[in-house]
Amino acid sequence: MKATFALLFLMISAPLWAQLPAADDLQTSKGPLRIQPLNHATMALTWAGKTIYVDPYAGTKTFKGIAAPDLILITDIHGDHFDAKTLDSLDLSKAIIVAPKAVIDMMSEKLKAKAVAVANGQTISKLDVSIMAIPMYNLPESADAKHTKGRGNGYVLKFGDKTVYISGDTAGIPEMRALKNIDAAFVCMNLPYTMDVPEAASAVLDFKPKIVYPYHYRGQNGLSDTEAFKKQVNAGDAKIDVRLRDWYSIK
Numbered sequence: 162m163k164a165t166f167a168l169l170f171l172m173i174s175a176p177l178w179a180q181l182p183a184a185d186d187l188q189t190s191k192g193p194l195r196i197q198p199l200n201h202a203t204m205a206l207t208w209a210g211k212t213i214y215v216d217p218y219a220g221t222k223t224f225k226g227i228a229a230p231d232l233i234l235i236t237d238i239h240g241d242h243f244d245a246k247t248l249d250s251l252d253l254s255k256a257i258i259v260a261p262k263a264v265i266d267m268m269s270e271k272l273k274a275k276a277v278a279v280a281n282g283q284t285i286s287k288l289d290v291s292i293m294a295i296p297m298y299n300l301p302e303s304a305d306a307k308h309t310k311g312r313g314n315g316y317v318l319k320f321g322d323k324t325v326y327i328s329g330d331t332a333g334i335p336e337m338r339a340l341k342n343i344d345a346a347f348v349c350m351n352l353p354y355t356m357d358v359p360e361a362a363s364a365v366l367d368f369k370p371k372i373v374y375p376y377h378y379r380g381q382n383g384l385s386d387t388e389a390f391k392k393q394v395n396a397g398d399a400k401i402d403v404r405l406r407d408w409y410s411i412k
């Protein structure tokens with residue numbers, strides 16, 4: 162009887178568990194960094210007892226089972242990165258928000274009180290995490306591009322001895338291609354907003370992260386071919402660990 166009940170419980174619960182993509186642990190000199198993909202450009206990073214949200218989006222359901230944030234990183238002004246409604250719905254009682262000035266200018270006074278502006282080229286430290294803001298923009302550059310240089314931030318984060326790159330919405334820009342010693346990278350690929358699969362693979366082969374996650378891969382024509390991205394990267398460098406995760410499982 163107990164075995165039957167347990168089986169029924171597992172069958173009922175499985176769809177709920179299946180909604181959350183698998184988390185990965187990256188070992189650092191100061192303990193594991195847990196990487197939890199969530200939704201589109203949204204992830205949770207847990208390290209040294211602190212929880213970091215990146216581009217929180219699509220409501221509280223995205224964060225079911227995830228601890229309240231100690232730190233929030235926002236990359237750009239668009240609604241899939243700066244989602245004021247989602248921010249207002251979260252427990253921000255202990256949160257610090259790091260964002261570009263263009264994002265902070267759009268915030269309510271309540272959110273502004275928690276926010277710290279960081280611009281391209283600046284490095285700050287919060288909760289023992291070094292946060293360097295780097296450019297993210299479209300190519301060719303133009304005043305009417307969806308992402309103009311200097312408005313949004315990609316981020317290079319230091320967790321102990323490990324370095325993580327979050328691209329934000331960008332093309333395969335020189336600043337990305339020039340990166341060195343990246344342990345884990347999150348790289349976007351969704352036309353017409355960012356870049357296509359070959360451009361993303363080319364950029365990754367230039368800066369050679371140890372691990373790369375294709376993320377933010379839903380565009381106007383559906384989901385980009387992340388399997389093709391993996392094949393192109395590994396054809397150029399078999400040592401790069403391309404990790405494919407479902408960033409669209411939470412409905």
